[in-house]
Amino acid sequence: MAREVRTRFAPSPTGDLHVGNIRTALFDWAYARHTGGKLIFRIEDTDRERVTDEYIARAIETLKWLGLEWDEGPEVGGEFGPYLQSQRLDIYTEWADTFLKNGDAYNCYCSTEELEARREAQRSANQAPGYDGKCRNLSDGEIEKYRGEGRKPVIRMRMPDGETRFNDLIRGEVVFEHKYVPDFVLMRADGSPLYTLAVAVDDVLMKVTHILRGEDLLSSTPRQIRVYQAMGVKDEDFPEFAHLPFVMGTDNTKLSKRNGEVSIAWYREEGFLPEAICNYLALLGWSPGDDRENITMKELVDLFTIERVNSSPARFDMKKLEAINGDKIRALSIEEFLKRALPYLLKEGVIKGEASEVKVVRDALPIIQERIARMKEVVPMLRFLFVEEISFDQESAAKLAESDSQKVINTAISALEPVSNWQHEAIEGALRSALIDGLGLKPRNAFGPVRIAVTGSHISPPLFESMELLGRDRSMARLKSAVR
Ligand code: GLU
Ligand code: ZN
Secondary structure, eight states: OOOOOEEEEOOOOSSSOBHHHHHHHHHHHHHHHHHTOEEEEOBOOSOTTTSOHHHHHHHHHHHHHHTOOOSBBTTTBOTTOOOBGGGOHHHHHHHHHHHHHHTSEEEEOOOHHHHHHHHHHHHHTTOOOSOOOTTTTOOHHHHHHHHHTTOOOEEEEOOOSSEEEEEETTTEEEEEEGGGSOOOEEEOTTSOBOHHHHHHHHHHHTTOOEEEEEGGGGGGHHHHHHHHHHTTOOGGGSOEEEEEOOEEOTTSSBOOTTTSOOBHHHHHHHTOOHHHHHHHHHTSSBOOSSSOOOOOHHHHHHHOOGGGBOSSOEEOOHHHHHHHHHHHHHTSOHHHHHHHHHHHHHHTTSOOOOHHHHHHHHHHHHHHTTTOSSGGGHHHHHGGGTOSSOOOOHHHHHHHHSHHHHHHHHHHHHHHTTOOSOOHHHHHHHHIIIIIIITOOOHHHHHHHHHHHHHSSSSOSOHHHHHHHHOHHHHHHHHHHTOO
């Protein structure tokens, strides 16, 4: 009988989660949901200097915001907890001791300087640098001597001769020759576990069946498999591995802070919707089987299989993400759009949150919904509705002061004076006939100065609708105060 699928997302949050983390989390989530299995969320925080409580809290919050809910892990608990590695240290110590006792591991007394000197010698002799097995078979006398010198040992795993072969669900059979996998450290001299030990022990104890994770971890796999073996896990009970292709930046090197925005917090601040981020990241290395670019979370769950994950690297494309985000924004109901827009307006102090302000925003949203690609754009788009007095940047002020602009403004005022039914159609009619027909101007020259006078900016929602929203009195007053 096939085992129930148990995937896990196991970040070490040493900062905000980044694009690669979330793509991994999304695929783990989608695979668990597709198969009706479970997603475990485990925090790999054995390095408590770099993984802080704050980063952990933010990681939890980010996953929730994205809608990637987990079945076991922080906050929800579960049968195999605790799910923070820093709370499982005894477990790792116990296993390391067991490995020592069984001869799978041994104490290594080499100092950092000694290791470095030997590595240097290997390099000069053109050998692959790596631990040379010096402490594999120390005599009691040697051990005593080292202890006498006050040396504290690390615990090293003994890698047998031969090779490790496993079937990666994305890249097929992978072989690691052990001559390139030297005996590795499980426990530091201070008794703290290393990643390889903790990750492997936890995957076994938490009964993980499928490890979907970044390709950068591929080379640690033979070490993890060695730990499974030392734990006495049978081959057929090993978790399966699926190493996801790298996400590349525009310069075709791995996406990083250097060549792109990586922090999900940044995307959130900019106003990328969670469903757009998930939609876009889903397509980074996976394909629904056709060329559609707009998929819902439900479709992702329905269609997600590991076979459809590509083994070659995926290129991060901000333009495509933005296009998808624009689509998702347009797909929102006005109520939903409002709910998501308000935090941006509140944060920037555009509104204080009073009911009357919210009503104005609600009325304005339909005219900008087609026009924005990031939620944050609601701020510059709608600010003009809430300021007492328009403040102009230098460029706009200079533009307004030009005599052509002044002529436009004066003509616009006269044309609008008789308009009593302050609807965008009437406003448009009056302005077109006075400025385009009357002054013979091109629309850009005709409406540009009016837009600046009324909104303070040359980016704004459509002009006539903006003036309708602003109301007759305020629109006229702004035009008049633009007269020099
Ligand atoms: N904690 C590791 C990391 O953030 C990932 C562990 C894994 O997925 O095996 O790089
Ligand atoms: Zn040694």
